[in-house]
Amino acid sequence: MKIKLKLPRYGMNMEEATIVKWHKQPGDAIQEGDPLYEMETEKVTQVVEATGNGTMVEILVQVDGIAEVGQAVCIVESA
Template identity: 40%
Template structure:
């Protein structure tokens, strides 16, 4: 089973954010609640936690790219 890491809703007026840094890469083990990446908007910098434990299968939005709210940023393989 896989779990998507999704760009969260960041406020009524914020529709996108820049991916600053991934703390893990594809193939790395992750634990639910562990800091996975950092994002920045014009108003805030925020850490996104892993929504599930498993192996980071793929990163769909690399560092220095912009992602919209609801975009799948990465996939965690729980198998």
């Protein structure tokens, strides 16, 4: 099943973040706990980890792109 992963909110005032690095690319296998991407807010850079196993299908927000909280940033195929 394909799942759109959304930008999480890490603080009450967080509205958006910049994607600064992708650790996985389309076609890469993903294991629970693997780092998927790094995002930067006004106050912190945070690594977002996979919450399950699968395969990266598509990146929707490229490096240096800004995403709003709740916006889909990538699509994964669950295992």
